Amino acid sequence: MAVQEPAEPMLLPPRHHWRAVAAVAVSVVLAAFVASLAGNPNMQWDVVGNYLFSGQILDGLANTIILTILCMAIAIVLGIIIAIMAMSGNPVLYWVAQAYIWFFRGVPLLVQLVFWFNLALLWPRIGLSLPFTDIDYTISTNVLITSFVASVLGLALHEAAYMAEIVRAGLLGVDSGQSEAGRSLGMSDGQLLRRIILPQAMRIIVPPTGNEVISMLKATSLVAFIAGGDLMTAVQNVYSHNFRVMPLLIVASIWYLIVTTLATFLQFYLEKRVGQGFSSVASRSKRA
Amino acid sequence: MQAMVQISRLNKSFGAHHVLQDINLDIEAEKVTCVIGPSGSGKSTMLRCINRLETPNSGTITVDGELIGYEREGANLRELSTRRIAQQRARMGMVFQRFNLFPHLTVLQNVIEAPIQVRKMAKAQAEADAMRLLGQVGLTQKASAYPSELSGGQMQRVAIARALAMKPQLILFDEPTSALDPELVGEVLEVMRELATTGITMVVVTHEISFARDIGDRLVFMADGQIVETGEPKEMLANPIQARTKEFLSRIK
Ligand SMILES: Nc1ncnc2c1ncn2[C@@H]1O[C@H](COP(=O)(O)OP(=O)(O)OP(=O)(O)O)[C@@H](O)[C@H]1O
Ligand SMILES: [Mg+2]
Numbered sequence: 001m002a003v004q005e006p007a008e009p010m011l012l013p014p015r016h017h018w019r020a021v022a023a024v025a026v027s028v029v030l031a032a033f034v035a036s037l038a039g040n041p042n043m044q045w046d047v048v049g050n051y052l053f054s055g056q057i058l059d060g061l062a063n064t065i066i067l068t069i070l071c072m073a074i075a076i077v078l079g080i081i082i083a084i085m086a087m088s089g090n091p092v093l094y095w096v097a098q099a100y101i102w103f104f105r106g107v108p109l110l111v112q113l114v115f116w117f118n119l120a121l122l123w124p125r126i127g128l129s130l131p132f133t134d135i136d137y138t139i140s141t142n143v144l145i146t147s148f149v150a151s152v153l154g155l156a157l158h159e160a161a162y163m164a165e166i167v168r169a170g171l172l173g174v175d176s177g178q179s180e181a182g183r184s185l186g187m188s189d190g191q192l193l194r195r196i197i198l199p200q201a202m203r204i205i206v207p208p209t210g211n212e213v214i215s216m217l218k219a220t221s222l223v224a225f226i227a228g229g230d231l232m233t234a235v236q237n238v239y240s241h242n243f244r245v246m247p248l249l250i251v252a253s254i255w256y257l258i259v260t261t262l263a264t265f266l267q268f269y270l271e272k273r274v275g276q277g278f279s280s281v282a283s284r285s286k287r288a
Numbered sequence: 289m290q291a292m293v294q295i296s297r298l299n300k301s302f303g304a305h306h307v308l309q310d311i312n313l314d315i316e317a318e319k320v321t322c323v324i325g326p327s328g329s330g331k332s333t334m335l336r337c338i339n340r341l342e343t344p345n346s347g348t349i350t351v352d353g354e355l356i357g358y359e360r361e362g363a364n365l366r367e368l369s370t371r372r373i374a375q376q377r378a379r380m381g382m383v384f385q386r387f388n389l390f391p392h393l394t395v396l397q398n399v400i401e402a403p404i405q406v407r408k409m410a411k412a413q414a415e416a417d418a419m420r421l422l423g424q425v426g427l428t429q430k431a432s433a434y435p436s437e438l439s440g441g442q443m444q445r446v447a448i449a450r451a452l453a454m455k456p457q458l459i460l461f462d463e464p465t466s467a468l469d470p471e472l473v474g475e476v477l478e479v480m481r482e483l484a485t486t487g488i489t490m491v492v493v494t495h496e497i498s499f500a501r502d503i504g505d506r507l508v509f510m511a512d513g514q515i516v517e518t519g520e521p522k523e524m525l526a527n528p529i530q531a532r533t534k535e536f537l538s539r540i541k
Contacts, residue, residue: 180341181388181447185402185454186378188371195405199392277392277434 047247051238052254060234061255067151067220067230072213074156079163084193086168097164104161110222113154117226119145151220151228159216166208170201202274210267214260221252231255292317292458292489293338298347300333307333309513311347315506317457320490322500322521325510326536331493334510335460338491339380340373351380352457378406381451381459385466387443389435389450395422396431399450407454414453421449425479441472445479452483459483461492497540501525509533 037043051057086097104112119126120141127138145153174197182192221232231252239248293315300308307330315321323331336342338349340357348365349356356376358365368376390398399418403409409417422428425445435443444464451459464480465473477499484490484503494500500507500521507521509530517530528534 175388177384177386177388178390181382181384181390182402183341183374184339184377184380184382184384185450186374186376186406187402188374188406191405195401196390200390203392277394277436 042246043250044244044247047244048250048254051248051251054238056234056238057231057251057255060229060231061259063148063229063233064217064220064231064255065259067155067223067228068213068217071152071155071159071220072209072216074152075159075163075212075216076167076209078156078160079167080198082160082164083167083171086164087171101161101164104158105165107158109154109158109219110225112158113150113222113226113228116145116150116153117147119150147223147227148229150226151223151230155216155219155223159212162212163209166205166212167201170203170205171197173204174200199274203278206270206274207267210263210270213263213267217259217263218256221256290317291315292352293491294348294350295334295338296348298334298337298349299345300330300337300342301345307513308337308344311513311515313508313515313518315489315491317352317489318487319505320484320492320503321506321508322504323491323493323508323510324495324497324500324536325516329510330513331510332462335382335462335491335493338460339377339382341382351376374406378402378454379457381454381456383444383447383451383459383461383464385463387435387440387447387467389443389446391435394432394434395427395438395446398435398446399453402450403453418449418453421452422446424452424482425449426475439472440468441475444468444476448476448479448483456488458489458491461490461494463493463495465494465496495540497525497537509536511536 038045082097082100085093086101088094123141125138126141126144127136129136129138178196178200179192182196187196220228220230223230224232224236227233235248235252239245291314293313295311295313295315298308298311299306311330311334313334323334325331333342337344338351338356343357348358354376355365357373358367360366390401393401396415396418399421400409400411400414403414403417404411419428419431422431425448427442427445427449430438430442430446435446438446448464461480465476468476473496477496480490480492480499481503492499492504504521507519507524508515509517509524509528509532511532517524517528517533519529524533525537528537
C-alpha cells in the first residue's frame with residue numbers, strides 16, 4: 001500500500017437546507033402569479049403596449065418629473081430657511097418656523113391641494129392695492145393660480161415642513177466643535193453655515209431626502225384630483241374615455257417604478273459624494 | 289513688557305455655578321504663558337472668553353489694546369455685532385483638545401479655508417502659504433489626505449497650521465496634547481516648541497509640566513475659578529508659594 005499524503009481538508013460552507021426549500025416555494029408561487037397575470041385576458045397587454053409610449057402619457061410623465069424636481073427644489077430651499085429660523089436665537093423666527101411646521105405637516109396634502117386650487121373662493125383677486133388711492137396691482141386669482149401652480153404650491157409647501165425637520169436634524173448632528181473651530185478662525189455665521197456645517201449636515205440630510213423625493217414622485221399623483229396634468233391625470237383622462245382602467249394603471253405603475261429606480265441610483269451616488277472625508281468612505285476608497 | 293492680553297475683573301457663571309471669579313491677568317506679548325490647574329478650575333472657560341467663544345458675565349478683556357466684544361458708548365459698553373466679533377476672532381488662533389479639523393475637507397483645504405473666506409486671499413497665494421505652513425509642521429506629503437486618514441498627532445499639527453494660516457498675533461492652545469496617545473505627544477510639543485521661537489504670543493493650557501518648565505516664560509496656576517499664583521515656571525515649580533499650588537504640584541508629580 002502506498003503511503004498517502006494527508007490531504008489538506010477543504011473548508012465547506014454550512015448547509016442551508018431550508019434556504020433551498022424556501023427558494024423553491026417562493027418561485028412556484030411567483031411563477032403561478034406571473035402566469036395568471038400574463039395569460040389574463042382582462043389585463044389587455046396589447047393596450048398596455050399601445051399606451052406605454054403614447055404622447056399623452058409621456059406628456060403626463062414629463063409633468064410628473066417636472067413637478068417632482070421643482071417641488072423638491074422649492075421644499076429643500078424653504079426647508080433650510082425654516083430649519084435655520086427654528087434654530088436661531090430669535091424668538092419671533094422660532095415661533096414662525098414652529099407654526100409653519102405645525103400647520104403644513106398637520107393638514108393632509110390632498111386638502112392643501114384642493115385649498116390652493118380653490119383660492120379664488122377666498123380671495124377673488126390678489127396683489128397689492130392700497131386703500132384710498134388709485135394704486136391697484138391685482139390680478140384675478142383664477143388666472144394666477146392655474147391647476148399647475150396650485151399643484152406646485154400644495155406639494156412644495158407641504159414638503160417644506162418635512163424637509164425643515166430633516167435639515168434641522170442634520171444641522172444638530174454636526175459636532176459643536178466644528179462651529180467653534182470655524183468661529184475661532186473668524187468665520188461669520190453665514191460662512192460657517194455654508195462652508196462648514198451644511199456640507200457636513202448633508203451626509204445626514206441626503207438619505208432621508210432621497211426617500212422624500214420618492215414619496216414626492218408618488219404624491220404628485222394626488223394632483224390628478226385637481227387636474228394637475230401629471231402622469232395620473234393623463235392616465236385618468238385616457239381611461240375615462242376608453243374604460244381600459246387596468247391596463248392604464250399598469251402603464252402608470254411601470255413608469256412610476258422606472259423613475260423610482262432611477263431616483264434610487266441617484267440617491268446612492270449622492271450618498272457616496274457627500275460622505276467624502278468621513279471614515280467609512282475613506283477606508284472604503286483605501287481598500288479599493 | 290507690553291501686555292498682549294489684559295483680563296480685568298472677569299466673571300463667568302454657568303447657571304448658579306460661578307466658574308470664573310474676578311480674574312485679573314496680563315499676558316505678555318511674544319511670550320509663552322502656560323496655564324495649569326485641576327480639572328474644572330475654569331482654564332478652558334478663561335481661554336474661550338479671550339476669543340469670545342464664551343460671553344463673560346462681567347469684566348473686560350483687551351487684546352493688543354482693543355476691547356474684545358464691546359465698544360465704548362459713553363460710560364457704558366455696547367456689545368459688538370457678530371460680524372465685528374468675527375473680525376476680532378480672526379486675529380487670534382485657537383487649537384482645541386479634540387483638534388476639530390473639518391472632516392469634509394482635505395488637509396490643504398482645511399488650512400486655506402479661512403484665509404480665502406475670511407481674509408479674501410487669492411487661492412494660489414493661500415495654497416502657497418499653506419504648503420509652507422504644512423512644511424513647518426512636517427506634513428507636506430499629507431496635503432491631499434482627509435483628516436480621517438491621519439493620526440491624532442498629525443491632526444493636531446494640521447490644526448496648528450490651520451490656526452497659523454490666519455497670521456494671528458496670539459494663539460490659544462486648550463490642552464493640545466490631552467487627547468493624544470502618549471507616543472504622539474512629543475511631535476506636537478516639538479512643533480509648539482519651534483513656534484515659540486518665532487515671537488508669536490502663546491497661551492497654553494496644559495498638563496505637560498515639563499513643557500511649561502522648558503518652554504514657558506510664565507506659569508499661571510488656577511483653582512476653583514481663581515488665579516492662585518503666577519510666576520517664572522522653573523522658580524514656581526521648584527518653590528511654589530501658595531499651599532494649593534504645592535498640593536496640586538505634589539499630586540501630579
Ligand atoms: N457650557 C457649559 N455649561 C455649563 N457648565 C460648563 C460649561 N462649560 C464649562 N462648564 C463648567 O465650568 C467649570 C469649568 O470648566 P472648564 O472647562 O473651564 O474647566 P477646565 O479647567 O478647562 O477643566 P479641564 O481640565 O477638565 O478641561 C466646570 O465645572 C464645567 O463643568
Ligand atoms: Mg479644559
